[in-house]
Amino acid sequence: xxxxxxxxxxxxxxxxxxxxxxxxxxxxxxxxxxxxxxxxxxxxxxxxxxxxxxxxxxxxxxxxxxxxxxxxxxxxxxxxxxxxxxxxxxxxxxxxxxxxxxxxxxxxxxxxxxxxxxxxxxxxxxxxxxxxxxxxxxxxxxxxxxxxxxxxxxxxxxxxxxxxxxxxxxxxxxxxxxxxxxxxxxxxxxxxxxxxxxxxxxxxxxxxxxxxxxxxxxxxxxxxxxxxxxxxxxxxxxxxxxxxxxxxxxxxxxxxxxxxxxxxxxxxxxxxxxxxxxxxxxxxxxxxxxxxxxxxxxxxxxxxxxxxxxxxxxxxxxxxxxxxxxxxxxxxxxxxxxxxxxxxxxxxxxxxxxxxxxxxxxxxxxxxxxxxxxxxxxxxxxxxxxxxxxxxxxxxxxxxxxxxxxxxxxxxxxxxxxxxxxxxxxxxxxxxx
Amino acid sequence: xxxxxxxxxxxxxxxxxxxxxxxxxxxxxxxxxxxxxxxxxxxxxxxxxxxxxxxxxxxxxxxxxxxxxxxxxxxxxxxxxxxxxxxxxxxxxxxxxxxxxxxxxxxxxxxxxxxxxxxxxxxxxxxxxxxxxxxxxxxxxxxxxxxxxxxxxxxxxxxxxxxxxxxxxxxxxxxxx
Amino acid sequence: xxxxxxxxxxxxxxxxxxxxxxxxxxxxxxxxxxxxxxxxxxxxxxxxxxxxxxxxxxxxxxxxxxxxxxxxxxxxxxxxxxxxxxxxxxxxxxxxxxxxxxxxxxxxxxxxxxxxxxxxxxxxxxxxxxxxxxxxxxxxxxxxxxxxxxxxxxxxxxxxxxxxxxxxxxxxxxxxxxxxxxxxxxxxxxxxxxxxxxxxxxxxxxxxxxxxxxxxxxxxxxxxxxxxxxxxxxxxxxxxxxxxxxxxxxxxxxxxxxxxxxxxxxxxxxxxxxxxxxxxxxxxxxxxxxxxxxxxxxxxxxxxxxxxxxxxxxxx
Numbered sequence: 001x002x003x004x005x006x007x008x009x010x011x012x013x014x015x016x017x018x019x020x021x022x023x024x025x026x027x028x029x030x031x032x033x034x035x036x037x038x039x040x041x042x043x044x045x046x047x048x049x050x051x052x053x054x055x056x057x058x059x060x061x062x063x064x065x066x067x068x069x070x071x072x073x074x075x076x077x078x079x080x081x082x083x084x085x086x087x088x089x090x091x092x093x094x095x096x097x098x099x100x101x102x103x104x105x106x107x108x109x110x111x112x113x114x115x116x117x118x119x120x121x122x123x124x125x126x127x128x129x130x131x132x133x134x135x136x137x138x139x140x141x142x143x144x145x146x147x148x149x150x151x152x153x154x155x156x157x158x159x160x161x162x163x164x165x166x167x168x169x170x171x172x173x174x175x176x177x178x179x180x181x182x183x184x185x186x187x188x189x190x191x192x193x194x195x196x197x198x199x200x201x202x203x204x205x206x207x208x209x210x211x212x213x214x215x216x217x218x219x220x221x222x223x224x225x226x227x228x229x230x231x232x233x234x235x236x237x238x239x240x241x242x243x244x245x246x247x248x249x250x251x252x253x254x255x256x257x258x259x260x261x262x263x264x265x266x267x268x269x270x271x272x273x274x275x276x277x278x279x280x281x282x283x284x285x286x287x288x289x290x291x292x293x294x295x296x297x298x299x300x301x302x303x304x305x306x307x308x309x310x311x312x313x314x315x316x317x318x319x320x321x322x323x324x325x326x327x328x329x330x331x332x333x334x335x336x337x338x339x340x341x342x343x344x345x346x347x348x349x350x351x352x353x354x355x356x357x358x359x360x361x362x363x364x365x366x367x368x369x370x371x372x373x374x375x376x377x378x379x380x381x382x383x384x385x386x387x388x389x390x391x392x393x394x395x396x397x398x399x400x401x402x403x404x405x406x407x408x409x410x411x412x413x414x415x416x417x418x419x420x421x422x423x424x425x426x427x428x429x430x431x432x433x
Numbered sequence: 434x435x436x437x438x439x440x441x442x443x444x445x446x447x448x449x450x451x452x453x454x455x456x457x458x459x460x461x462x463x464x465x466x467x468x469x470x471x472x473x474x475x476x477x478x479x480x481x482x483x484x485x486x487x488x489x490x491x492x493x494x495x496x497x498x499x500x501x502x503x504x505x506x507x508x509x510x511x512x513x514x515x516x517x518x519x520x521x522x523x524x525x526x527x528x529x530x531x532x533x534x535x536x537x538x539x540x541x542x543x544x545x546x547x548x549x550x551x552x553x554x555x556x557x558x559x560x561x562x563x564x565x566x567x568x569x570x571x572x573x574x575x576x577x578x579x580x581x582x583x584x585x586x587x588x589x590x591x592x593x594x595x596x597x598x599x600x601x602x603x604x605x606x607x608x609x610x
Numbered sequence: 611x612x613x614x615x616x617x618x619x620x621x622x623x624x625x626x627x628x629x630x631x632x633x634x635x636x637x638x639x640x641x642x643x644x645x646x647x648x649x650x651x652x653x654x655x656x657x658x659x660x661x662x663x664x665x666x667x668x669x670x671x672x673x674x675x676x677x678x679x680x681x682x683x684x685x686x687x688x689x690x691x692x693x694x695x696x697x698x699x700x701x702x703x704x705x706x707x708x709x710x711x712x713x714x715x716x717x718x719x720x721x722x723x724x725x726x727x728x729x730x731x732x733x734x735x736x737x738x739x740x741x742x743x744x745x746x747x748x749x750x751x752x753x754x755x756x757x758x759x760x761x762x763x764x765x766x767x768x769x770x771x772x773x774x775x776x777x778x779x780x781x782x783x784x785x786x787x788x789x790x791x792x793x794x795x796x797x798x799x800x801x802x803x804x805x806x807x808x809x810x811x812x813x814x815x816x817x818x819x820x821x822x823x824x825x826x827x828x829x830x831x832x833x834x835x836x837x838x839x840x841x842x843x844x845x846x847x848x849x850x851x852x853x854x855x856x857x858x859x860x861x862x863x864x865x866x867x868x869x870x871x872x873x874x875x876x877x878x879x880x881x882x883x884x885x886x887x888x889x890x891x892x893x894x895x896x897x898x899x900x901x902x903x904x905x906x907x908x909x910x911x912x913x914x915x916x917x918x919x920x921x922x923x924x925x926x
Binding site (some may be wrong): 018075085126164169181243245353 | 471
């Protein structure tokens with residue numbers, strides 16, 4: 001059994017309540033940090049642990065904290081990115097629903113390290129019932145002296161609040177999230193400056209994903225060395241993988257990074273194989289934005305090595321033959337799946353979620369969806385396939401924020417690996433599935 | 434102000450909640466409370482945001498009305514036109530589609546006799562398609578108010594519809610309560 | 611403060627710290643200046659959206675000579691000492707600009723023959739230089755009905771490229787903004803949401819900052835093609851603004867009043883609505899003389915003698 005950091009006690013009844021969490025060793029990391037570690041020592045522990053941001057980009061968390069401007073004299077903020085919306089990704093919902101105190105404990109640790117006096121959890125509006133659960137847990141933490149003035153007599157004070165979004169995937173982009181938290185449209189900001197210098201209300205700010213933050217108590221309790229000992233290469237620790245699609249056991253799994261993809265898909269401990277004994281056709285391994293890979297390339301790299309669930313292994317081969325770990329949203333498709341139709345739902349998603357601020361994304365996402373709709377409906381032409389490739393190429397890298405890339409990669413990769421399926425739609429003038 | 438324009442106002446209890454929320458943000462940053470307030474406003478206005486309601490929210494936060502319109506129209510959870518008592522939101526993104534979301538949507542369309550974006554004549558149901566609700570492992574998924582209904586089948590959909598009809602389901606309740 | 615050295619298309623220029631690549635290029639002038647569809651130096655926070663000014667940074671700075679991984683928006687990227695920028699010398703930037711132009715035209719109605727902006731439209735200029743020879747889209751364009759926002763301003767949303775300049779004018783130049791960008795993504799539009807009149811002393815500047823024909827002057831609507839009118843610098847005593855304007859004349863008739871624009875199409879000063887809309891008699895104005903017009907402008911057709919250099923003088 002793999003080490004469990006996030007899901008260890010997840011099945012314990014009443015874990016969402018303070019007392020149960022406390023009895024299982026909860027809030028000891030806060031006690032340890034506030035009584036025996038300086039904020040910089042907490043930051044150093046996180047740096048040494050090798051923890052990377054679990055929201056999708058995989059940026060080293062400790063390094064991100066290190067960028068925060070502590071000299072400006074302004075207030076500093078920690079904001080938790082709970083805007084989980086990337087298709088295929090449904091891990092964070094689980095943490096807030098069943099184990100909110102671990103998230104709160106992580107927020108206290110992160111805020112302490114950064115010197116934040118106020119912190120926010122920005123949670124997508126659709127998950128309002130989770131917000132209610134977390135707010136209740138926050139109140140318990142206040143009542144027990146883990147939030148508010150002079151926590152545990154340490155002299156450190158912190159206020160923590162939840163803030164609901166209202167239906168916008170783009171607010172998962174950290175600067176759009178900050179705009180939204182300020183009560184504005186979720187238009188991503190032009191960077192630089194980065195939030196570590198100019199963030200919420202113009203103040204130095206760190207935005208971290210739910211899973212990243214909920215991992216912090218374990219790292220403080222067990223030490224960075226113990227965390228870094230888990231995993232493979234530069235992929236340290238555990239990762240929540242939310243698996244969905246045509247598998248026998250969809251769900252959320254905590255894996256040690258480095259687990260072979262084949263084992264993850266086919267072993268009974270994880271996905272339990274493909275439904276109805278069907279054949280594996282393709283996988284989108286890290287949320288809808290990462291390149292889709294056909295069965296042979298997700299199980300083995302182009303060099304014939306077994307593909308592992310790690311940052312390095314999944315991206316081996318670049319975008320030609322590889323993909324990304326991303327957010328851990330693992331979407332599995334069996335041989336009955338129409339790749340074009342699946343792609344069309346993604347394209348529709350990105351068109352729907354584009355903020356519309358910059359022209360390549362606003363126009364490009366809409367154009368790609370229209371062309372894919374025609375192809376899926378049997379009205380496409382051979383030229384359309386190359387046109388799609390061309391559009392995706394010019395959206396990628398040319399936009400204000402990564403949504404453009406996220407919209408372009410699925411299109412480019414689906415055509416790269418499944419071109420004949422697009423051609424078949426055009427030849428037959430209908431969807432062959 | 435003309436007499437025939439209805440002035441929207443929150444109850445004392447709601448205003449207390451509103452003030453508690455506004456106090457979560459620094460002085461001078463009251464606009465931050467806009468999304469929470471719009472959620473509340475929509476729940477108190479039969480599930481949609483009328484211009485009058487948005488103007489009222491603007492007055493509470495001392496911002497211009499256009500700032501509220503801009504924000505309200507950006508976020509997909511806010512309805513800028515009247516909706517039925519019970520808004521059924523069907524996820525249609527890839528992972529739900531892989532698990533049969535199209536059948537579920539078609540089933541609701543047939544049962545209610547409306548297309549997405551429409552409201553039944555009796556004003557009881559509105560059907561909406563939405564994008565990923567982040568419950569992909571349990572697709573197909575629908576959302577009604579704060580409730581998620583997962584692993585949906587047509588049978589389950591029928592049971593839910595019957596239940597909602599029986600209860601005269603109202604999906605827009607104050608999300609903080 | 612020491613000046614920073616930056617090289618743009620092999621031309622070196624020295625600028626103060628805090629200068630953007632765009633403004634460094636404007637200091638050099640000529641063909642190395644990237645086109646700006648959304649950036650407007652007099653509007654705070656403008657730029658970064660249209661992506662037409664993307665350039666290649668081949669060397670980040672003298673200290674860190676690595677190239678930047680992606681093209682950057684020259685209007686929002688600050689120069690570093692020793693930075694090397696490629697604009698028209700970068701095939702990558704040129705290819706992107708062509709693509710961006712195509713994106714901007716995707717939903718544009720191409721109704722130049724009936725558009726009052728024709729002749730002074732930045733999107734026209736952009737397409738002449740960077741547009742494709744043919745249209746690759748067969749999709750339906752999104753359409754809106756033209757509406758009046760206030761009695762003097764016509765909004766034709768079909769032509770809008772969502773540069774946000776008019777929104778910034780509303781925020782920064784007028785007392786109260788009543789219009790904005792509503793909706794999102796490909797549904798985003800300039801609107802007041804409910805029929806509200808944009809009516810305040812400086813709202814007319816929205817027309818002048820609009821790079822396309824989305825916001826036009828109702829008092830000039832369909833009166834004349836701009837190239838049949840002659841511009842004159844003029845001024846009047848005005849309590850609200852500088853009163854310095856351009857009068858657009860056809861024969862003896864004063865058809866239109868606008869602010870004075872520099873060679874990048876930016877207003878030198880914002881003018882008030884009184885001057886713009888309510889003084890349409892030549893007697894209202896002290897005429898200073900013919901306005902200097904860029905030679906490349908279609909407005910210079912017919913009326914002008916070419917002098918050496920870029921600018922020409924009107925021959926009366």
